[in-house]
Amino acid sequence: MDEKIRVVQYGLGPIGCKSIEFLTxxxxxxxxxxxxxxxxxxxxxxxxxxxxxxPLGLRVEDNSxxxxxxxxxxxxxxxxxxxxxxxxxxxxxxxSTGKNIVSTxxxxxxxxxxxxxxxxxxxxxxxxxxxxxxxxxxxxxxxxDFLPLVMTGVCRNVNQVTVERIQNAQFRRLPFQTKIGVGxxxxxxxxxxxxxxxxxxxxxxxxxxxxxxxxxxxxxTTDIVNPVIASQPMVASSFTVKSGEVLGVNQIGRxxxxxxxxxxxxxxxxxxxxxxxxxxxINGVPDIDMVIPGGINGDMATCAIxxxxxxxxxxxxxxxxxxxxxxxxxFSKRL
Numbered sequence: 366m367d368e369k370i371r372v373v374q375y376g377l378g379p380i381g382c383k384s385i386e387f388l389t390x391x392x393x394x395x396x397x398x399x400x401x402x403x404x405x406x407x408x409x410x411x412x413x414x415x416x417x418x419x420p421l422g423l424r425v426e427d428n429s430x431x432x433x434x435x436x437x438x439x440x441x442x443x444x445x446x447x448x449x450x451x452x453x454x455x456x457x458x459x460x461s462t463g464k465n466i467v468s469t470x471x472x473x474x475x476x477x478x479x480x481x482x483x484x485x486x487x488x489x490x491x492x493x494x495x496x497x498x499x500x501x502x503x504x505x506x507x508x509x510d511f512l513p514l515v516m517t518g519v520c521r522n523v524n525q526v527t528v529e530r531i532q533n534a535q536f537r538r539l540p541f542q543t544k545i546g547v548g549x550x551x552x553x554x555x556x557x558x559x560x561x562x563x564x565x566x567x568x569x570x571x572x573x574x575x576x577x578x579x580x581x582x583x584x585x586t587t588d589i590v591n592p593v594i595a596s597q598p599m600v601a602s603s604f605t606v607k608s609g610e611v612l613g614v615n616q617i618g619r620x621x622x623x624x625x626x627x628x629x630x631x632x633x634x635x636x637x638x639x640x641x642x643x644x645x646x647i648n649g650v651p652d653i654d655m656v657i658p659g660g661i662n663g664d665m666a667t668c669a670i671x672x673x674x675x676x677x678x679x680x681x682x683x684x685x686x687x688x689x690x691x692x693x694x695x696f697s698k699r700l
Contacts, residue, residue: 368553371438376388377406377414377447385415398436399425433462443468447566449480466498467671467678471567473500475574475687476618476639488685497681503666505567509630511688514578523649525627528623533641534613534695539602545614545634547601554592554611564590565632568618572628578689582619588615593635612636
């Protein structure tokens with residue numbers, strides 16, 4: 366593309382604001398709009414929200430439908446929610462104005478089996494308006510699904526796929542620590558886990574993406590969440606976790622074919638985790654054991670992949686896309 370890509374940033378939470386920073390680094394991208402429903406952000410310059418060295422001369426708008434109709438853009442970066450049901454109306458509004466979408470919504474990453482009705486509706490709407498919609502991120506979207514799927518490309522046969530994402534949450538931002546239950550008592554953790562408000566969203570979608578790429582159809586999936594408990598006091602961002610309280614989460618997703626566990630996804634994020642890593646183990650011919658020592662920073666990688674995905678999404682066939690049916694995403698910046 367010779368002309369600059371015109372981008373709207375929709376959602377200005379931590380990921381949305383960091384995405385603004387990444388978008389401004391690309392000389393083939395122009396940010397032409399910003400939308401958020403938070404009254405404290407409406408009217409604020411996006412450069413100030415993203416704590417950039419200087420304002421960008423573009424202020425946040427709150428009337429999403431009107432703004433989407435009036436802004437001339439190629440694509441919307443949608444970073445508002447993890448929930449497919451909540452994001453569905455936003456997607457329908459966006460595609461009806463003829464704009465493509467790249468989103469970080471975890472439940473949108475592979476919804477064909479978890480919510481086929483909404484998936485079909487979004488796919489039909491995107492095709493009607495001749496645009497493409499993709500959800501991606503570091504996880505789900507890459508490390509625990511697309512990357513292991515790609516690694517099987519050198520295998521003659523695959524019997525089982527295991528992925529481990531182990532993170533030391535000691536130096537992560539406070540919202541992330543809160544999200545994984547740091548500082549809760551065990552009963553508080555279990556109550557939130559039962560409510561579904563304390564879990565990593567997307568393990569089930571990741572399992573289905575891997576399975577679909579391998580030609581497997583999972584007959585059963587499980588997603589079990591357990592607390593990691595402190596054996597001694599430990600300092601978090603701004604408080605101390607007492608012995609017996611929660612340091613984080615240990616979540617395991619399992620997928621089964623013919624009664625056999627063929628996919629295992631381990632997500633563990635806790636204060637003081639001694640061996641952080643991203644690891645892919647493939648039992649097949651050949652066996653593969655790939656490790657990224659220390660693991661990949663989630664916030665940075667998520668913002669990078671959604672920015673890098675922009676030109677690919679624009680050029681993709683219309684419809685609701687997945688990471689497995691688009692062209693490869695890579696770093697892109699004009700020299």
